Amino acid sequence: MFSIIAAIGKNNELGKDNKLIFKIKDDMTFFKEKTSGHKIVMGHKTWDSLPGKLKNRENIVISRHDFPGPDQIIHDLDAFIQTNQNTDEEIYIIGGGTVYFQFLPYAQNIYLTEINQSEKDATTFFPEFDKTKYNQTLIKKGSENGLNYQIIRYTVKNLK
Numbered sequence: 336m337f338s339i340i341a342a343i344g345k346n347n348e349l350g351k352d353n354k355l356i357f358k359i360k361d362d363m364t365f366f367k368e369k370t371s372g373h374k375i376v377m378g379h380k381t382w383d384s385l386p387g388k389l390k391n392r393e394n395i396v397i398s399r400h401d402f403p404g405p406d407q408i409i410h411d412l413d414a415f416i417q418t419n420q421n422t423d424e425e426i427y428i429i430g431g432g433t434v435y436f437q438f439l440p441y442a443q444n445i446y447l448t449e450i451n452q453s454e455k456d457a458t459t460f461f462p463e464f465d466k467t468k469y470n471q472t473l474i475k476k477g478s479e480n481g482l483n484y485q486i487i488r489y490t491v492k493n494l495k
């Protein structure tokens with residue numbers, strides 16, 4: 336089973352120049368709590384944006400290339416989706432934009448931190464999706480450094 340986890344701005348902004356835009360400590364804590372002990376899947380650019388492997392998680396990177404560092408590199412995304420989409424194991428899809436887009440039709444859950452702020456120079460965006468196809472649960476609401484945010488879990492009503 337796949338669960339997407341992301342933090343987005345008012346216009347679905349995800350990143351700028353291969354960096355995160357918004358830094359909310361509570362959101363980082365939520366991300367760590369959810370993903371620790373699990374497999375995490377990310378695109379090569381997101382991997383490059385990190386200081387290194389995320390601890391206590393199996394770091395899986397999607398790329399057409401091979402390079403040292405990750406626990407696993409996936410070249411064949413379709414095969415990975417087929418093998419893992421109907422399992423009970425929760426695999427977290429942690430970005431970036433190209434990877435969210437490709438996993439969206441197969442993800443059971445989307446954990447979205449929605450931040451009430453925009454960034455006009457953003458370079459990467461979360462894909463549009465039809466919210467009426469998901470049940471929504473408010474997990475948390477808060478404010479930090481002048482940024483208001485809410486964390487919502489979207490759970491698909493009918494998965495592909």
Ligand SMILES: NC(=O)c1ccc[n+]([C@@H]2O[C@H](COP(=O)([O-])OP(=O)(O)OC[C@H]3O[C@@H](n4cnc5c(N)ncnc54)[C@H](OP(=O)(O)O)[C@@H]3O)[C@@H](O)[C@H]2O)c1
Pocket residue numbers: 340341342343348349350351352353354355356377378379380381382384397398399400409410411412429430431432433434435437459
């Ligand atoms: N706000 C958030 O929650 C959040 C979370 C994560 C990331 N981000 C931000 O998002 C940005 C990065 O996202 P991005 O969309 O630019 O890049 P990305 O999705 O992280 O990585 C794109 C790369 O992944 C590989 N890839 C993707 N699909 C593939 C496929 N089907 N088969 C083989 N390889 C595939 C390719 O690597 P190769 O070129 O090596 O083949 C591609 O160039 C950064 O700014 C980052 O900070 C934000």
